Amino acid sequence: MSPAIxxxxxxxxxxxxxxxxxxxxxxxxxxxxxxxxxxxxNFARLATDDRLWIALKNTAEYVAIVVPAQTILALIxxxxxxxxxxxQNIWRILFFLPTITSSTVLTLIFMWIxxxxxxxxxxxxxxxxxxxxxxxxxxVALKGIMIMNIWSTAPFFMVIxxxxxxxxxxxxxxxxxxxxxxxxxxxxYITLPQLRPVTFFVVAMGIIGTFQLFxxxxxxxGGSGGPNNATLTVVLLIYQYVFxxxxxxxxxxxxxxxxxxxxxxxxxxxxxxxxxxx
Amino acid sequence: MKFSIYPLxxxxxxxxxxxxYAIVTLIPFLWALSxxxxxxxxxxxxxxxxxxxxxxxYRQIFLEQPLFLRWLFNxxxxxxxxxxxxxxxxxxxxxxxxxxQFRGKQFWFLLILAVLAVPAQVTLIPTFLILKSFGWLNxxxxxxxxxxxxxxxxxxxxxxxxxxxxxLEEAAALDGLNTLQIFWYIVLxxxxxxxxxxxxxxxxxxWNNFLLPVVILFEPEMFTLPxxxxxxxxxxxxxxxxxxxASMMFTLPVLCIYVFFNRYFIQSVTFTGGKG
Numbered sequence: 001m002s003p004a005i006x007x008x009x010x011x012x013x014x015x016x017x018x019x020x021x022x023x024x025x026x027x028x029x030x031x032x033x034x035x036x037x038x039x040x041x042n043f044a045r046l047a048t049d050d051r052l053w054i055a056l057k058n059t060a061e062y063v064a065i066v067v068p069a070q071t072i073l074a075l076i077x078x079x080x081x082x083x084x085x086x087x088q089n090i091w092r093i094l095f096f097l098p099t100i101t102s103s104t105v106l107t108l109i110f111m112w113i114x115x116x117x118x119x120x121x122x123x124x125x126x127x128x129x130x131x132x133x134x135x136x137x138x139x140v141a142l143k144g145i146m147i148m149n150i151w152s153t154a155p156f157f158m159v160i161x162x163x164x165x166x167x168x169x170x171x172x173x174x175x176x177x178x179x180x181x182x183x184x185x186x187x188x189y190i191t192l193p194q195l196r197p198v199t200f201f202v203v204a205m206g207i208i209g210t211f212q213l214f215x216x217x218x219x220x221x222g223g224s225g226g227p228n229n230a231t232l233t234v235v236l237l238i239y240q241y242v243f244x245x246x247x248x249x250x251x252x253x254x255x256x257x258x259x260x261x262x263x264x265x266x267x268x269x270x271x272x273x274x275x276x277x278x
Numbered sequence: 279m280k281f282s283i284y285p286l287x288x289x290x291x292x293x294x295x296x297x298x299y300a301i302v303t304l305i306p307f308l309w310a311l312s313x314x315x316x317x318x319x320x321x322x323x324x325x326x327x328x329x330x331x332x333x334x335x336y337r338q339i340f341l342e343q344p345l346f347l348r349w350l351f352n353x354x355x356x357x358x359x360x361x362x363x364x365x366x367x368x369x370x371x372x373x374x375x376x377x378x379q380f381r382g383k384q385f386w387f388l389l390i391l392a393v394l395a396v397p398a399q400v401t402l403i404p405t406f407l408i409l410k411s412f413g414w415l416n417x418x419x420x421x422x423x424x425x426x427x428x429x430x431x432x433x434x435x436x437x438x439x440x441x442x443x444x445x446l447e448e449a450a451a452l453d454g455l456n457t458l459q460i461f462w463y464i465v466l467x468x469x470x471x472x473x474x475x476x477x478x479x480x481x482x483x484x485w486n487n488f489l490l491p492v493v494i495l496f497e498p499e500m501f502t503l504p505x506x507x508x509x510x511x512x513x514x515x516x517x518x519x520x521x522x523x524a525s526m527m528f529t530l531p532v533l534c535i536y537v538f539f540n541r542y543f544i545q546s547v548t549f550t551g552g553k554g
Contacts (some may be wrong), residue, residue, distance in 0.1 A: 005506050012393050012429060022403060033407060077299065080292050091296055092539045095303055100536050100543060102486040105525045108511060109310045112518045112546035117324055121311050143547055151302070156547060163548035185326050209543035212397055215488040219508055235489075243493070254402040 009227040042253035052254065054229045055237040058142055062213055062233070062267065065135050066146050066153075067206040073154040075195075078161035085264075096159060099150040103215040104160050110148045111135060111220065135220070138230035145231060147215045151152070153209070157202045164198040189202065200273045204266055211262050214239070314523035320489075321519050333392040335523035345498055346524070349506035355533075356421045363426035364480045365473055368399040371427070372435025373461055377447070387436075398489070403412065403505060406493055420494050421502075425468075427483065431476050434550065438472040439465070475546035503528050 023042055028034040032088050046052060062243070077095065098106065114134035121131040134144040168191065176186050191201045214235040217225060225232030234254065241251035313321060314335055316328040340346055374380070377385050405424050416421035442465070450460045466473070493506045498509065507524055514520045524533075536543060 012401065012427070013389065015401035015408065016393070016396055018408070019400050022407075024444035033411070080295055083292055084289075085292060085296065085479065091300065092544060094300055096540070096544060097303060097307065097536075100482065100532055101307075101529055102504055102532070104486070104488055104507050105529050108507065108521055109306050111511075112313065112522060113306060113309060115518075119305070119324075119326075122324065151306075155303075159544050159547040180526075208397070215504075218488070218492070219511070222512065230503050238399055238402070239489075239493070242403055242406070252400075252403050255397075255403065259395075259400050261396050262331070262397055266395075 019255065022249050022252040025249040025258055027246075029246050031141065038249065039221060042250045045250060045255060046253060051229065051232065051237060055225070055232045056236045058230070058232055059211060059213065059234045061102075062142060062146060063207060063210045066150055066210050067203060069146075070150045070154040071199070071202055071206060074157035074161050075199075075239060077158040078153065078165055079191070081158075081162055084163045092159065092162065097155075097157045098154075099156045101152070103152075106148060106152055106221060107216045107219040110144065114144050126214050128188060138228040141220065141227055143229040145220060149210075149213075149216065153206070156204070160198060160202060161195065163249070166196055168194045198269070203273075207265055207269065208262060211258065211265075223224065300496070307382070310522045310525060313434055314526045318517065318518050320428065321517075326455055326457055335519045336527070339520055339524050339527065342512065342520075343506075345501070345506065348499060349501050349503045350527075350531075352418075352500060353503040353518070354417060354487060357470035357481050359418075360425050361424045361477055361481045363422065365477060367427045368431040368476060369466065369469065369473065370461070371432045371437050372463060373409075373439050375432070375436045376442070390429045394400040394433060400465070402489065402493060405490075409494055415494050416497050416500050418500075421491065424491070425487075428480065434476065434537060435469075438469060470551060471545065474542050475549035478543055478546040479550070482532070484539055 001052045024037060024039060026038045026041075027035040028036070033125045081091055083109050085091065115121075116133050116135075120134065124131050134140055172190050172194070173186055176190055181189065212235055213233045217231040217236045218239070221227070221231045221236075223236075223240075235258070236253050236257070238251045241247045241254065309326070312327055315331050315333070317330055317332050318336065320328055320330065375383065375390070403409070403453075409415050409420045409424070446464055446468070447460050450464045455463065487502070487505060488508075490506045491502045492508075495501055495505060498506070501509065507521075507528055510524050511521055
């Protein structure tokens with residue numbers, strides 16, 4: 001059994017320690033690798049890096065919109081499926097489809113749909129909404145990725161919610177019915193409180209996943225984070241610092257900042273879920 | 279268990295809601311599929327169904343991009359290796375943490391919990407440097423070894439084994455089996471649901487992984503499909519008929535697996551969800 005633990009040590013824990021070391025170094029990648037100790041200079045630089053602030057703002061906006069939207073959509077879909085629908089399994093298998101499709105393929109399909117006179121704009125025009133140049137307009141490029149990811153992640157959480165809904169004891173609803181509670185009241189006062197632990201899990205997974213947005217931005221913008229930095233995310237910025245600018249030490253410092261933000265946000269979320277009396 | 283909180287007369291609203299969402303789910307795929315059968319001239323026109331159904335796009339991607347099959351092989355090979363190694367190591371480590379007594383057990387457990395909180399991006403740069411110094415960039419082992427163990431699933435397996443009835447193992451020990459035999463013949467066969475859940479997640483994760491290959495693979499022969507597909511997009515800008523045909527080819531293998539094993543996919547999600 002110990003080889004497994006050794007493996008974990010070598011390929012997970014050692015890199016974390018190595019990353020701490022790196023974040024205090026200036027790294028030169030010329031043939032060999034040279035290190036120069038720069039103390040906290042990498043961390044001091046974080047505050048003055050304009051592109052980092054843009055990336056943080058984009059990522060925060062993305063998390064703030066996508067996490068609630070996908071959680072609510074997942075809950076609505078699960079509650080609908082659980083309301084005594086025929087063929088529940090078939091709907092579930094169908095809805096789950098985007099979840100099994102690779103992010104690369106989904107991004108390519110959506111880039112094609114988002115084309116200037118593509119399917120999405122045709123649909124928008126048909127219902128009388130304004131159309132946009134989704135791929136090259138900095139105002140909407142990130143929103144395009146948001147729509148795509150809400151669409152593709154919600155079914156995953158829907159399956160989790162559905163399983164949790166089916167675990168709620170039926171007697172609770174029967175008792176409520178006797179007391180004269182209507183459908184909405186039952187949902188509000190039985191279903192939602194019963195789902196709290198699952199919702200905590202869904203939101204936590206959502207936060208961790210959305211903060212790490214990379215594939216979609218990279219493919220959308222060809223690695224640049226464009227148009228005009230509109231799709232630049234923190235992970236994409238880390239990638240750029242490593243492979244465009246070869247500033248590995250600084251990139252490691254950004255990675256730690258991201259880790260710190262994710263941990264803090266998750267802890268805050270945990271407190272909210274622990275206290276808020278429902 | 280099903281129950282109804284809505285009167286029958288409202289039921290049809292739910293069906294309409296589901297049908298609308300089913301359309302929203304399916305349309306992108308159908309649009310991609312129909313585009314992959316269109317000649318270029320119809321791609322620009324933007325009608326939903328092809329007027330002149332053609333298989334040329336598929337023929338073209340195999341002719342113009344001879345590496346396509348190689349990418350397919352790379353993706354499958356790497357995903358299978360990563361999955362097998364992970365199942366072995368995560369299950370063993372999880373079992374060790376749940377059952378065996380060894381020095382520093384508590385320390386290792388806390389360490390694994392700590393590792394869970396660290397996003398993959400933190401270890402990405404060190405992993406890159408370590409692989410570079412081993413000379414493993416652009417190689418299969420570079421793709422397989424760093425991903426052969428996963429703290430999340432060690433934790434999941436530990437939780438699973440902790441709730442496992444001890445009596446079976448004790449009976450096996452009385453019959454003279456050693457720890458390794460107990461693990462192999464008694465525990466693993468009974469841990470099938472947990473292992474299936476793990477296998478689905480790890481295989482899909484590796485199959486779809488974009489960040490690690492984009493960082494460590496740079497020769498087209500070594501590309502996995504997601505990376506190849508992205509290159510393809512760069513080469514055939516606005517040839518959406520080719521890009522969609524390639525995308526469909528990439529989706530097909532997983533779709534086939536999904537059609538037959540969708541039960542396991544959905545179970546795997548509920549399994550991790552329930553344990554969280």
